[in-house]
Every structure is written in C-alpha cells, then in structure tokens.
Amino acid sequence: ACFLMSFGLTSTVSRSLFNHGQVPPAPIPLLNTLRRPTDEPPSKRQRVDQPLPRKRSVKDCLRDQVYPLVQNAISGLRRDDYHLHALTIKAVTVLSISKFFRRRWDETCGYLSETDLGILSSQARDIVAQLTEGSEFRVSPTPSSPPQPRLPRRATQQAPAQGQELEDSETSEEYSETEESDESEDSDGSEDSKGSEESDLPELEEVGEPEGLPQFQAVNVPEVSQELEEAEDSEELPELEEVEALRRFSKLIKEPRRLRVPHTPQNCTAPEPPQVPEPEIPEYINRQPYKSRERRQPNPQNRFYQIAKKPYLTAEHRKAIEAGTRLPVDVSTAGIASEPIVYHVDFTPQEITEITEKLWRPRNERLEPTLETLMQWVRLGGQPLPAPSGRSLRDMNAFGADLWEGRMAEIPRVLSLSAERVSHQTEKREGQLRRASRFSSLLMAREISGNQGFQRTRQYLNFQQEFNTLREDDIEVVAEFTNCAGDVTTGTWISNESFLCGTTTHSDTHNQQYNKPGNLLLCSASQGTLRAFPDHRILRPRVEKGENSTEAMRQSQDPWLYSSVVSSDYNVEDDLAYTSSFDKTVKIWRVDPQGVHMEVIATWQHTGNVNFVAAAKDRSGRVATAADSPTDAVRIYTVEKGNEANSTYQTFSCSRTDAEGSDKWAYFPATMQWGRAKGCQHLLLVGYSPRSLTGDDTEIPEDKRTSGEIILWDAEQGMRINVFTASTANVFEVAWHPTLQSFIAATTPNSLSVSAHKVKTLIHIFQRDKERLGGGGYAQYQSLDCYASDINELTFVPNSPRHAYVSAACTDGKVYIWDTAQGDKPIHTLSHGKPIEEYYGDREKEDTGVKFTAWNTTLDRFYTGSSDGIVKVWNIRRLREPFVRDILTAPGPIAWGGFSPDTSKLAIGDATGRCFILSIDDRDAPESHFMTLPGTNRRLRRPQQLIPHPEPDPPGAEHGDDMDIDTELDDATYARRTYLDTQYIRLTKNPVIGAVQGPRYSETNLFCRDAHLNQDPAAPLLAEFERFQKASEADSIGRRRRSVRRVKIPAPPDERLKAVHAKNKKQDFTLKQLERGEIDSLVKAGALLSIEEDWGFVYEDEDMTSSDINTASGNARRNKKYII
Known part of the structure; x- marks a missing residue:
C-alpha cells in the first residue's frame, strides 16, 4: 500500500x-x-552588553582540569609496580562519566570552579585507591631470561658528512613519526600487550653506543582522539552507554612517546675493538629501503x-x-x-x-x-x-x-x-529544539513588548495560547497496554491519573469460541497498570447449529460469555461511573481515584442491549440510558444515594408510527447527548434512525431508510420540547455547544438539497427561537453541506462569541471542518491514509473511518484518529497546510480517544485490543514499563499486558444479586426442561432402550431426511436404513434372544480330576489309531484329515483403534450396570 x-x-x-591492499575501507556514518x-518569522537574538562565554568542550575540560588531578593522585605510585598509563585512562574515564562531572560541566560551560576541582580531586584519589587494590593494573613479575649479548664498543667510527647527517636525521624522524602513528591506530591491543611489545625492543643503551655521544632528543607527538573531536564539535557530553568509546580518550592523555633522534658529532673516533659477529635484529626494527614509484592516480575499489x-x-x-x-x-x-x-x-x-x-x-x-x-x-x-x-x-x-x-x-x-x-528520534530532537527556540523568543518578546504581541514578533500573537500550544506539542507515548478482549470503543476518565474503558467481544453464535475476558478495564496511569473486571458477563447460551453446537465445543469453552461494553460515563458530583453493555444491563461503579480498584454497587436491568449511557452535568443525579427496544427505549434515572439499584426513572419513545406492526425493523436511538451550556443541561437530545431487527438493512422499506426523528426531552418537566425543520430525517450524530444554548445534528439530506452539488449529508445548527416559539422550542438557522455518506462524530467549539468551528468525522477517512462565519462549505478537508484492514466495495460502507476527534486547550491543535492507525495533529487556522505532525502510529484502526480532565494526558484505544497513554511530560512514563538491554545502559519501553481478573465461579445455585443469569443449572436440567417436559421425547420402562420419540417429537423437526423416501420425514424409510431398525432385527432373528448360561471358572485341577482328564483324553479319536493302508485310502478318496490345513483363504484382521476399545469397554460397563 x-x-x-x-x-x-x-x-x-x-x-x-x-x-x-587487503584492508577494507572504514565505513563513514551518513x-x-x-x-x-516553518511559516514563523525568523527568531531574533537578544542584544547583550557582553557576549556570553563560549562553552568549552569536554576534551579541553578533561585535559586542562581533570587530567592534572589524576596525575596528582597517582604521583605516589611506582611505575615498576603499576601500569600507570592504563590506570590514568581508567580513572579519567570514570570521572568523565560521573553524574557530578556531567552536571557541573553543563552548568559551568566547561569551566569548573575551585570547589568542583576539590571534589573531583577527592573523587580521583578514591578511584585510584579502588583501582590499585585489585590486580588489574599491577605489573606482573617478568620471568627470568638469559642475558642478552652486548656489542663491544667500536674503536673508531667514521664521522658522516654534515649534509648526510641532516638527511639521516630527517629521515629517521619521519620514520619514527610514521611508526608512532601506526602504533596509535591500533587501538584493540591491551596495555599489557603494548608494554610487552615495547619491552621486547632492545634499548639503545644495550646495543653498546660509543661514549661521549650526545643524548637523544625527546620529540612529543600530539595525538587527537576522533571521538573527542566529534564531542567537541557537538558540545555534548557522551552518553553513559558509550563507555567503550571514551576509552579512546587515551590518545589525548597518553604519555608522550619519546623518539630518539641521534645527533652524532663530526670527527668522533674511538679505539676499534676486535670484530665480534653482530646479533640478528628483528625484521620490524630493520628499516626497509626507500623505493621510488611512478606517479599514478588512485585505484578505486567500488562495485559501482x-x-x-x-x-x-x-x-x-x-x-x-x-x-x-x-x-x-x-x-x-x-x-x-x-x-x-x-x-x-x-x-x-x-x-x-x-x-x-x-x-x-x-x-x-x-x-x-x-x-x-x-x-x-x-x-x-x-x-x-x-x-x-x-x-x-x-x-x-x-x-x-x-x-x-x-x-x-x-x-x-x-x-x-x-x-x-526520518527516524522518530530525529523528529523528536528537532521538535524539541524548535519548541525551545520558540519558547525563548516568546518570553523575550513578552518581557519587552508586553502582551500586545505584535511589535517584536511582527505578527498578532496571543502569548497564553502560544504557550499552551508549545506545551501540547510535547505530547508523546508514555505507556502501552495489550491483550484486551477486542476493539477499545469506549472510555471515560475518572481522574487525572485513571480511566476506565470497554471493548467489544465475539458473542455471535458462529464466533463464540473467540470470546475472552478483558471487556471492562480500569487503567492507572500513575502506576502503569491495566486491570480487567468480569462483571459484564452472561451464561454462554446453547448453540443449536454450527461448529459451536457440538458437545466437544460446549465442554471445552468457558461457561461464561463476556459481553461487549459499548458506552461509559462518569459523574464528578456523585463520584460514580456508569457502564452499559450488551448483557442488557447498566452497572454503577465506585472507582478509586488512583485507578487501583473499583467495585460495582448497583445494576439496572433493561429489555435489550444498552447502547448508550450518559450522566447529566447539572448536579441533579440524572443518568440517561438507551437500549435496543422499539418502545420505551430511553430511560432517565434519578440516582438515589444509598439506594442506587432501586432508583426511579422516566421513559419516552420515538413518536413515529411507520414501523408499528412490523417484526423486521423499527426506530432505535442512534445517538444521545445531554446539554452542556448553562440553562440547557437538563435537556436530553436523542436522535433516532431505522434499523433492522435481524441486521439486514434490505428489510427496511426503501422510502423509510432516510427517515428518523430528533427528540429534545426536558427531564425536569418530563415533557418533549419542539424542534422544527429537519427533525424527521435519519440522524447520525448530535453535539451541543459548550457555552450557548445551541446544538447541531447530522442527518440525511432532505428533498430540498441539490444532488448535483454531491451533498450526501447535512449538519443542521439549531438554537432557541425566542420569538416564534415563545422561547421554549428550537429551530434551525443554518445548514452545512457535507460530502460524506455517513458521519461518526461531531464537534462544536466556539471561535468567537457568535460563531464556532464544526467538525464531522466520516467513514470515508476524512474530517470536514466548517467555520459558521464563512458559509455552508467546509474550509478544510483533513484526509487520513488508507485503512489497515482490507475492505471490498464502497469504503464509506465497509470502513469505520475516523472514530476520534478532539480539541485540547487551544484551537491551534485539532486531533484526529482513523482506520489507518494514525493519530494526527492539525492546525486548522492554517489555510494552506493544516497538518502539523503524527503523534501515534498504532497497529490497528483507531477506535476511541479522550483527554484527561487537566488535558495533560491522552488515552487512545485501537481495534487490536491495545490501549495507549500519551502525555506532555515524559516523566509520566512508568518505570515498570522499561527494560535495560543486557550489557548496555540502553532502556527500552515495552508494552504491558493487562492484569487478568480472577476466574469467576462456575454457574451454580448461588449467584450475586446483580448477575443477570438464567435458572438452568446443568446439562441434565436443560435436557429435562427442553425435551422431556415438552414431550418431545419420552423414557421407556426398559433401561436398556432408554429414551424414544415422544408425542410431540415431530415439532422438533429433527429428522434424518436422507434416510426417508424423497427426503420426506413422513415417507417410509429406505431399505438400507430400515434393516437397522430394532423392529426389523427382531422380525429376522426373533423377538428374544436365548440367554447364554454362564459357565463358572474351573478350580485348579486336583489328582482326581487329572485322572479323569487322562481317561477322557484316551477316548479321543486320532489318525494314529488307524492302519497305514486305511490312511492311504482316505487320502486317495480326498477326505479332510486336518482342519488346520491352509486352503488358500486370505485372513483379514480388522484393526481396532483405542477409541473403539474405549467405546466397547464403556458399553460393556453400561450394559453391566443396566443388567444389575
């Protein structure tokens, strides 16, 4: 895709x-x-009298201030006892990665104070003391070796010419520098190996130099660590996990290697000793002669x-x-x-x-x-x-x-x-730098120009809103939970640290085997836990058809079926939470503010699946519920403290009578919202739409599919308030204005809409009509055109005292934005990507689309989540490019989202059973969600599974009062009630025969049609099935089988029995008793003399499986039981 x-x-x-040669080129990072x-004007720098001091790099700080401290600490150690070079490296490395040094280096810009140096000096002494206690840096005693031969001093030595001496000196120095650089590049060898290699080289004093020669000059070759150069350029401290990289700091503080360049005076002679054969010098000491090469271009080694x-x-x-x-x-x-x-x-x-x-x-x-x-x-x-x-x-x-x-x-x-x-870390780092620069610029502009926000910024700014926007842009994922029962479709925040959410479950007859717990969850953001609760469940119903109808499936599945939790709400005044489910109940919860535990205190039974529950915000204790019921679908409870289960309620229904008398479809509540502004919080707005009772929308008459009703109910007076214009269309969603007595409703277009404009839905804006309706009714005053066929969510936020922004999240993966002051056409169409799950046909009918839309503290940030699994942030005040960034990419379609009461956290649920928590403060990430990779200091945040609830007790005689269950106890009781009490089957007096067809068995329609003529149950049986009937078998072999007398098992034989047996055995006839001639005559006549003779018949052995053996043994035990 x-x-x-x-x-x-x-x-x-x-x-x-x-x-x-054979050395491959080292890779260079990209x-x-x-x-x-950015659309913002360039930021300005603050003018100061004196420039700020330049921040000193880590390398310079360590070299100038820390390295001398370590040198002082090891000054009392002998070089013959310790590897001082390696010890210095280790001590400087430990100090450079300490928290004190990192913090003070950042605070002092690399110039440590005297107090800091005193502390570091004490730490250096402690570190050196700890390192010297072990044997890691001690010099091991060298084994005894035979004495090396020494060269005798030459009597005379020819003095070279002055020019030749200078040339040799320069050549020797060049060679020494080359050798030193080659040794410095080999960073893999340990210090001990280096020391051993250097000790193997014969010292010049041992070779026997002539006396009177001048001493060699010491040339210091500076070396620079590449890693520290990069750290200096970036002016950042190395990370703690890069300890191995800091070991390369040894090149910086390495003791200068002394290159011995001889200066031989001219005309230097000495008495010549007798000739002695010179010892063989290793090849790596012999200097190779210089070979000139012709000039040529470099030969590339690249496959391109x-x-x-x-x-x-x-x-x-x-x-x-x-x-x-x-x-x-x-x-x-x-x-x-x-x-x-x-x-x-x-x-x-x-x-x-x-x-x-x-x-x-x-x-x-x-x-x-x-x-x-x-x-x-x-x-x-x-x-x-x-x-x-x-x-x-x-x-x-x-x-x-x-x-x-x-x-x-x-x-x-x-x-x-x-x-x-572009990596997430790169985007995060750039965003932080950009916001930090913007924040500093805004602070300076506000200090200089006040809250006017135009002089130095060169644009109109609201500083408070800009600061809130920068605060919101820091939001990121801090926690993730998995293994929920299904799509997380609903949720509500209890406090700033906890929220509860509900999921859908598999409860249809064809997919009940995938039903699992985890449909109701309570999350604690502070503790990083997600707990499951088992209260929304029913007894698993018996399935008569399909794969779930077999006895094996019934025995292997959980006896409880967990129902979908589809709606929830929380009332701050009563400190009670409400959840509705497809178990036909609404449960009332007392929730711990920290999200550790909650308990159910009451249950309200309904006649159908409860799709909506909403609590009024007017401190009246009213709670509205809407169920799948053709009549009295909406209830308004008045919660009685201490007696919540018996709270009184009022009901009302849809006033349309189009579906009366139909058993295929009816009008059901499609949406429900309480008023938000002062003066209308007691008003309940309900939208109705037609829906099939079987799930097949084709059963709804075509002329009624776009019909519906908008009902505005006054809960205080218990009466309906009139709503005029567009109140009889199919309603998708409704929303109230937060500060005005106004609401919006998304409906199907009426007959006055023009189809040529591709308008598929309309969003009507209603407000109280004080002139025509006497101030008691609502009438439409504006209609907005929408180009989507179905709308999931609406938002209605003010942008001025009289106008507002309206958003519609639709199933086509787009969000349409209107400004009521700019006409009826949308000002923005915010598009998401293609859905994660595949669909066939029309996307608007098959896809869920955008399911999450929300505003936060400012109108510059608008959040949307769609079926592409991405939560996007928009700034709709930008006319050309409203997109800001993506804050979450989930593995499944986004199904729900909501901000905490203080708007600092955002909870997101997707269709794969995952729940995410995003926060503007990364310190909200629970420590229990992080793991450290072995061998490194790198920490990774891992998704956490929910905490399962204890296994509920199996169905029995005793249940809680709030559990909506049937009265059936076990399979035997179910079979008796279903078949025996209804006379579908009857029991015979013969226990061997058992149950047979009853007088009303034909009503069950449980016949094997293939066994009857023309597949008619009333027709006679076919011959191949008739012969297996008990009556047919009785007619052929007799009514009763003669019982076989059981023979007792004989006792062990005694002497008398053995004598009788020998006597009887002599009476048996054998061929040995006949004459030879008689036997030959019988053979010629073809007589059968032996019944054990092979006559050419093939022996067929029927294999009996273990299941057949078990079945046979079980039948034997049952027959024995009945016989007894």
Whole structure:
C-alpha cells in the first residue's frame, strides 16, 4: 500500500578510493541534516552588553582540569609496580562519566570552579585507591631470561658528512613519526600487550653506543582522539552507554612517546675493538629501503564502477543536488527504488589512461596519465576528449567543463541517491529544539513588548495560547497496554491519573469460541497498570447449529460469555461511573481515584442491549440510558444515594408510527447527548434512525431508510420540547455547544438539497427561537453541506462569541471542518491514509473511518484518529497546510480517544485490543514499563499486558444479586426442561432402550431426511436404513434372544480330576489309531484329515483403534450396570 511518508534523500558517502591492499575501507556514518521549513518569522537574538562565554568542550575540560588531578593522585605510585598509563585512562574515564562531572560541566560551560576541582580531586584519589587494590593494573613479575649479548664498543667510527647527517636525521624522524602513528591506530591491543611489545625492543643503551655521544632528543607527538573531536564539535557530553568509546580518550592523555633522534658529532673516533659477529635484529626494527614509484592516480575499489552506464555531472550540478538532499520530502513508497540510484561516477585511473592514450601526440612523446595532463590539454584547446566505454558525449562535455575550471575530484567517488525514513528520534530532537527556540523568543518578546504581541514578533500573537500550544506539542507515548478482549470503543476518565474503558467481544453464535475476558478495564496511569473486571458477563447460551453446537465445543469453552461494553460515563458530583453493555444491563461503579480498584454497587436491568449511557452535568443525579427496544427505549434515572439499584426513572419513545406492526425493523436511538451550556443541561437530545431487527438493512422499506426523528426531552418537566425543520430525517450524530444554548445534528439530506452539488449529508445548527416559539422550542438557522455518506462524530467549539468551528468525522477517512462565519462549505478537508484492514466495495460502507476527534486547550491543535492507525495533529487556522505532525502510529484502526480532565494526558484505544497513554511530560512514563538491554545502559519501553481478573465461579445455585443469569443449572436440567417436559421425547420402562420419540417429537423437526423416501420425514424409510431398525432385527432373528448360561471358572485341577482328564483324553479319536493302508485310502478318496490345513483363504484382521476399545469397554460397563 502506498502512503505518504517523510524521507530524506542523502548522497552516498564519499569514500577514499585508494587501494590500501587487503584492508577494507572504514565505513563513514551518513550525515542526514534535516531542516524543515516553518511559516514563523525568523527568531531574533537578544542584544547583550557582553557576549556570553563560549562553552568549552569536554576534551579541553578533561585535559586542562581533570587530567592534572589524576596525575596528582597517582604521583605516589611506582611505575615498576603499576601500569600507570592504563590506570590514568581508567580513572579519567570514570570521572568523565560521573553524574557530578556531567552536571557541573553543563552548568559551568566547561569551566569548573575551585570547589568542583576539590571534589573531583577527592573523587580521583578514591578511584585510584579502588583501582590499585585489585590486580588489574599491577605489573606482573617478568620471568627470568638469559642475558642478552652486548656489542663491544667500536674503536673508531667514521664521522658522516654534515649534509648526510641532516638527511639521516630527517629521515629517521619521519620514520619514527610514521611508526608512532601506526602504533596509535591500533587501538584493540591491551596495555599489557603494548608494554610487552615495547619491552621486547632492545634499548639503545644495550646495543653498546660509543661514549661521549650526545643524548637523544625527546620529540612529543600530539595525538587527537576522533571521538573527542566529534564531542567537541557537538558540545555534548557522551552518553553513559558509550563507555567503550571514551576509552579512546587515551590518545589525548597518553604519555608522550619519546623518539630518539641521534645527533652524532663530526670527527668522533674511538679505539676499534676486535670484530665480534653482530646479533640478528628483528625484521620490524630493520628499516626497509626507500623505493621510488611512478606517479599514478588512485585505484578505486567500488562495485559501482562496474555498472554499464557511468553518468557524470558538473561540480555545480553536484553541489545543487547535495543541497537538495538535506531537506526531507514526502513521497510514496511506490515511487522509491529499493537500491541506491547512481547519478555521478568520477573517472577512474583506467579511464584516464585510456583517454590519454587516444590523444594525438608526436612520436616518441609520452603523456602522463593524470588529470593535470587532461586539464592542460583542454585549456590549450586540443581535440575533444574521446569517450571511454560507458561514457556518453554529455558526460565528456561535463568532464571537460570541470577540467577547464579545475574542479575535478581529487579522489574518485560515486554519488547515489537513496531514501531513508526520518527516524522518530530525529523528529523528536528537532521538535524539541524548535519548541525551545520558540519558547525563548516568546518570553523575550513578552518581557519587552508586553502582551500586545505584535511589535517584536511582527505578527498578532496571543502569548497564553502560544504557550499552551508549545506545551501540547510535547505530547508523546508514555505507556502501552495489550491483550484486551477486542476493539477499545469506549472510555471515560475518572481522574487525572485513571480511566476506565470497554471493548467489544465475539458473542455471535458462529464466533463464540473467540470470546475472552478483558471487556471492562480500569487503567492507572500513575502506576502503569491495566486491570480487567468480569462483571459484564452472561451464561454462554446453547448453540443449536454450527461448529459451536457440538458437545466437544460446549465442554471445552468457558461457561461464561463476556459481553461487549459499548458506552461509559462518569459523574464528578456523585463520584460514580456508569457502564452499559450488551448483557442488557447498566452497572454503577465506585472507582478509586488512583485507578487501583473499583467495585460495582448497583445494576439496572433493561429489555435489550444498552447502547448508550450518559450522566447529566447539572448536579441533579440524572443518568440517561438507551437500549435496543422499539418502545420505551430511553430511560432517565434519578440516582438515589444509598439506594442506587432501586432508583426511579422516566421513559419516552420515538413518536413515529411507520414501523408499528412490523417484526423486521423499527426506530432505535442512534445517538444521545445531554446539554452542556448553562440553562440547557437538563435537556436530553436523542436522535433516532431505522434499523433492522435481524441486521439486514434490505428489510427496511426503501422510502423509510432516510427517515428518523430528533427528540429534545426536558427531564425536569418530563415533557418533549419542539424542534422544527429537519427533525424527521435519519440522524447520525448530535453535539451541543459548550457555552450557548445551541446544538447541531447530522442527518440525511432532505428533498430540498441539490444532488448535483454531491451533498450526501447535512449538519443542521439549531438554537432557541425566542420569538416564534415563545422561547421554549428550537429551530434551525443554518445548514452545512457535507460530502460524506455517513458521519461518526461531531464537534462544536466556539471561535468567537457568535460563531464556532464544526467538525464531522466520516467513514470515508476524512474530517470536514466548517467555520459558521464563512458559509455552508467546509474550509478544510483533513484526509487520513488508507485503512489497515482490507475492505471490498464502497469504503464509506465497509470502513469505520475516523472514530476520534478532539480539541485540547487551544484551537491551534485539532486531533484526529482513523482506520489507518494514525493519530494526527492539525492546525486548522492554517489555510494552506493544516497538518502539523503524527503523534501515534498504532497497529490497528483507531477506535476511541479522550483527554484527561487537566488535558495533560491522552488515552487512545485501537481495534487490536491495545490501549495507549500519551502525555506532555515524559516523566509520566512508568518505570515498570522499561527494560535495560543486557550489557548496555540502553532502556527500552515495552508494552504491558493487562492484569487478568480472577476466574469467576462456575454457574451454580448461588449467584450475586446483580448477575443477570438464567435458572438452568446443568446439562441434565436443560435436557429435562427442553425435551422431556415438552414431550418431545419420552423414557421407556426398559433401561436398556432408554429414551424414544415422544408425542410431540415431530415439532422438533429433527429428522434424518436422507434416510426417508424423497427426503420426506413422513415417507417410509429406505431399505438400507430400515434393516437397522430394532423392529426389523427382531422380525429376522426373533423377538428374544436365548440367554447364554454362564459357565463358572474351573478350580485348579486336583489328582482326581487329572485322572479323569487322562481317561477322557484316551477316548479321543486320532489318525494314529488307524492302519497305514486305511490312511492311504482316505487320502486317495480326498477326505479332510486336518482342519488346520491352509486352503488358500486370505485372513483379514480388522484393526481396532483405542477409541473403539474405549467405546466397547464403556458399553460393556453400561450394559453391566443396566443388567444389575
């Protein structure tokens, strides 16, 4: 699926293409500098008398102030006993990552005070003392070795010439520096190995130098750590998890390596000793002779040079492309190549050689294959450069232009474009920096110009609103919970630290096997817990058809069926929470403010699934409920404290009579809201729409599908208030104005709407008509056009004393915004991406669309969540680009959302059973949600599963008073009531036969139609089934089978029985008793002399499975029981 994402186009890293042998080039990190345009004017700097001191880097601070402290701490240690170099590195590393040093370095801009140095000095001594206690840094005793041979002193020594001495000195110094740099680059070896290697080198004193020679000079070679240079440039302290990187600080404080450069005086002679063979010197000490090499271009080692076409761009074009890649762009994934796209390839040495050889030159004249030669050729106006393989004429023209201007790349490289997703950390860091800069600018402008907000800012600003906007922009995810029962579709905040939410469940007959607990949950944001409660449940009904109707499925499933919790509300005055469910109940809860526990105190039974519950905010204790009932669907309870379960209520129904007498459809409440403004909080607004009783909308008459009714009920007077104009259309959603006695209603268009304008729904604005209706009724005064077929949610917020913003979240994945002062057309259409779940057909009918819309403290931030799983933030006051950013990407469609009472937290629920908590303060993240990766200091936030409730007791004789259950106890009672009491079956007196068909069995329609003629239960049975009937078997083998007398098991034989048995055995006839001739005669006659002879019949053994054996044994036990 294609969706818009933010990518940064970056060029391929330019690598050094010299051939270094078998050593692969070190990877260089990509630099992705992201800079986003802003509509705000550039910020100004505050003018001060004296400039602020420049912040000193970590490297300079450690070198100038911390390193001397460590040196003082180890001054009393002997080099023969400890590895002082490694000990110094360890001590400086521990001090550099300590919290005290990090905090004071940041507060003092890198210039530590004397007090700080005193504390660090004490810490350095303690650290050195701890490190010296172990054996890690102690020098191990060296094993005894035979004495090294010493060279005798030479009697004479030829003094070299002065020029030769200088040349040798310079060469030796150059070689020593090269050797030192090579050793410094090898950072993997330990200090002990380095010490051992250096100890193996023979000292010059041991070689036997002539006396009187001057001492060698000590040359200090400074070394700079690359990691500390990067830290200095960024002026940031290294992270705690980068301890290994800080070990490279050893290059900074490493003891200077002394390079011995001899200065031999001239005319220095000595008596020549007898010739002694010199010892063999290792190869790494012998200096290799210098070999001159011819000048040549570097040989690149890059696979991109093997491509067929090698484009070449001028330096000006390359610079423009590089500048463009620093800005992020919004592209779709379909247009992004999976591999990098090469747009520039420099000329290789082979190509330069090939071009040079093709150039005309006089005989016996050789041209050097270098870029300087080609540059001179182009500037002298020679013939055009020939194109090697893979280069076009356009590439050669661009190459010639760079040669003319001298802007060739010194090192060949390949430039390519690749798409990289802008990371969340990068966006977060840029946002924080941008908001911090904006905050400082606003503070300075307010201090200088006051609250006018126009002089220094050069635009009209409301400082309080701007500060609130910056505060809201810090919102981010701090907690995540999983494993809820279904879609989190409802929720309400109890306090600033806790909220309860409800989910949908699988409760249909075909998917009851997927029903699970976790439909009602209580979340504690402070403790980071999400607890489940089992109260909204019913006994699992018996399914007669489908896969859930088998006995195995009934025995394996939970006896309880958890119902969907679809609505909830909280009344601050009574400190009571209300939840409604498809178990046909509304439950009243007493909730702990911290979200640790809640208990149900009352239950209100209804006649249908309760879709809505809402508490009035006028301190009257009224609570309205709406159920799926054709009559008296809406109830208004007046809660009685201490007797909540028996609270009185009033009811009212839809006044339309179109569906009377129909058993297929009726008018049901589609939405319900209490008034919000003062003077109308006792008014209950209900919208009705037609709905099928079976879920098939085709059963609703076509001319009634767009019909409905708007009812405004006065709960104090118990009467209906008139609402005129557009009050008989199908109602989708309603909303009240927070400060005015006005409301809006989204309905289907009436007959006056023009279809050519593609208007599919209308949003009517009603207000109290004090002139025509005597001040008691409401009438429409404005209508807004909407281009969506179905509307999920409405918002109604004022932007001036008389006008307001109206938003409609629709199933097409869009949110339409109107300004009532700017006419009937929407000023914005805020679009979300494609839904996560696949749909077929019309999206407006198959998709859920946008299910969450909310405003926070200012009108500059509007929040929406849709089926694409993204929560977006908008600024609708921007006419061109209202989108601000995405604050959440969930794995499933967004189903619900709501802000806490103090607007500091936002709770979001999706369709995968996940619940998210977002906060403007990252300190609200619970510590229990984080885990530390092994071996590192990196912390990751992990989703937490809900805390399951205890397993409810199985259905029995005793239940709570608030549990709405049936009176059935077990399968036996259910079978007796369903079949025996209804005379569907009857029991016979013979326990072996058991139950047979009763007088009313035909009413069950439980017949095997395939066994009857023409599949008619009244027709006779087919022959293949008739022969298995008990009556047919009795007619064929007799009515009663003769019982077989049981033979007793014989006792062990005694002497008498053995004698009788031997006597009887002699009476048996055998062939051995016949004569030989008689046996031959019988054989010729074909007599059967042995019954055990094989006559060619195949023996077939029927395998009996374990289940058959168990069944057989069970039948045997049952038959034995009945016989007894």
